Amino acid sequence: MTMRGQVHLASVVKTHGNFHALKGIDVRIEPGEFFALLGPSGSGKSTTLRILAGLDAPTSGRVMIDGEDVTSRDARDRDIAMVFQSYALYPHMTVGENIAFPLEMAGMKKADIGLAVQDAARKVKIDHLLDRKPGQLSGGQQQRCALARAIVRNARLFLLDEPLSNLDAKLRLETRVELKKLQRSLGVTAVYVTHDQEEAMTLADRMAVFMEGEIQQIGRPIDVFAKPNSVDVAAFIGSPPMNLVPARYVNGMVRIGDSDFQTSHSEQGERDVIVGIRPSAVRLSPTGVAAKVELVEHLGDAAVLDLDVHGQRMRARVGDEGIPSEGDEVFISARAEDIHLFDAVTRKRL
Ligand SMILES: Nc1ncnc2c1ncn2[C@@H]1O[C@H](COP(=O)(O)OP(=O)(O)O)[C@@H](O)[C@H]1O
Ligand SMILES: [Mg+2]
Incomplete structure (x- = not known):
């Protein structure tokens, strides 16, 4: 298998009128990495993720995936799977139909879809729930269903925007561990948005710390913790704070x-x-x-x-x-x- 899922954001700027949501984001993410975008609310994390996904266009700058400039390419042609805080499942479809949906859209054969859905559902341990409707699932199970829908596409990049924030504390911890294991076993690159420094510290191989539309520091969590390069980063990382x-x-x-x-x-x-x-x-x-x-x-x-x-x-x-x-x-x-x-x-x- 060739390594895929490499990301390079180059000088990405996003403005809304006079407001600079992103002031020039530069970051490289390596294949197979679990990479966190960490920062307080409003610092530009989701904007960055949406631009990477192709759901938003940058005002200037470039988005490169696997060495290719995809800046002007449609979201659906970027080979990316996205999981949000809200699960965005179709309520009238069963779990199985929800997971199958992206494959049907892509025109895959019925028999192959059945196998792929089983496989993805097994990986997140919801293969016994395929006939239920999302409304009959717990929050954690719904999030697994959303994950299965991402896995089934065999995308080269997983983008996750605060996927655990709707879960209660205990479930959040459990799901966090499973998410990490899952990402490891799939070998897929994950870009993970969170405002929770503990979540970033425990999940990420590396992280970028966002403040007011800028990346303040990029590094392994332990290195950022040991050597924060500014007062703002120092104050944000660690509990209780420095x-x-x-x-x-x-x-x-x-x-x-x-x-x-x-x-x-x-x-x-x-x-x-x-x-x-x-x-x-x-x-x-x-x-x-x-x-x-x-x-x-x-x-x-x-x-x-x-x-x-x-x-x-x-x-x-x-x-x-x-x-x-x-x-x-x-x-x-x-x-x-x-x-x-x-x-x-x-x-x-x-
Ligand atoms: N469509 C928009 N129009 C104006 N401002 C926006 C728009 N989208 C986002 N913003 C602003 O850009 C900033 C960054 O937002 P966002 O990336 O969602 O932050 P985060 O995900 O880090 O909480 C925020 O101040 C937000 O209010
Ligand atoms: Mg956000």
């Missing part, structure tokens, strides 16, 4: 509250910075910065502390040993390698 506090950098040190922290930077000089420390990297220690525990959120095997650090609010995630109480005075510290520095003006990583 502590971000303004501070003064002086010769490798930053001052927070009444104490100096050693950073992993060694440049001489002074500048205003934003210091980032993940809650899990904040340590309770015998000495360090004085902090007052305002609130303790117990998570069972850990706790999140809300701290007042000389008027700044910070959070710390601590293990279940020695959890302080509300009102306690504690000291906090952080290792130099856990301290992220961002320029106070450009908000870019230093």
Whole structure:
């Protein structure tokens, strides 16, 4: 099998009147990748996906699939399958008929359709439901039916726009795992839109972080988590979010509250910075910065502390040993390698 499903968006711009929904998107997605478009609501993820699918035309820029310029090609000639948040199943057709529909449209022979439908339905474990109507299925089963309808076409690219957001929390977790397994076993390229950073972190091989119509960062989830390249990305990824506090950098040190922290930077000089420390990297220690525990959120095997650090609010995630109480005075510290520095003006990583 030749590798297919490679995507290249080049300088893609989309405007609505004066409003720039996309300000120049450049991204390459490799065959077989699970690639997430992650970002807050309104950041341009769905617009990007729709342009890739051919449901919307870019104002400028090009869409390349498998090395071919498909910018002006119709959606139905792009060999792409799309799954949306709403399942968009035909309510008057059975599950089997819904899955068969794209094949009938393509003119496949009846006998072949039957086999293909069985095969696709088995892959998402709804082969026992083929005679039901969508209205007789649970939300999770409806989403599987939509997936089967995508699988059956043997498309080179799967586009998914928040496909799990209508499912309840438990089902969402289960379906997430199955979706990943399914994508692996099909070997198909998946482009997956989500505003849920945890979903992107767990599902994606790589992801692009969208903010206000621009991609801020592209990389493997662990790399983006470890080295966010801006304050905005740092604030968006990780739960609870990274502590971000303004501070003064002086010769490798930053001052927070009444104490100096050693950073992993060694440049001489002074500048205003934003210091980032993940809650899990904040340590309770015998000495360090004085902090007052305002609130303790117990998570069972850990706790999140809300701290007042000389008027700044910070959070710390601590293990279940020695959890302080509300009102306690504690000291906090952080290792130099856990301290992220961002320029106070450009908000870019230093
Ligand atoms: N047809 C349209 N006319 C005007 N603005 C639009 C249109 N479609 C989308 N937008 C705007 O473009 C921005 C990006 O939208 P969208 O790609 O749907 O965001 P996301 O999927 O990241 O939530 C939003 O601010 C949205 O309101
Ligand atoms: Mg959207």
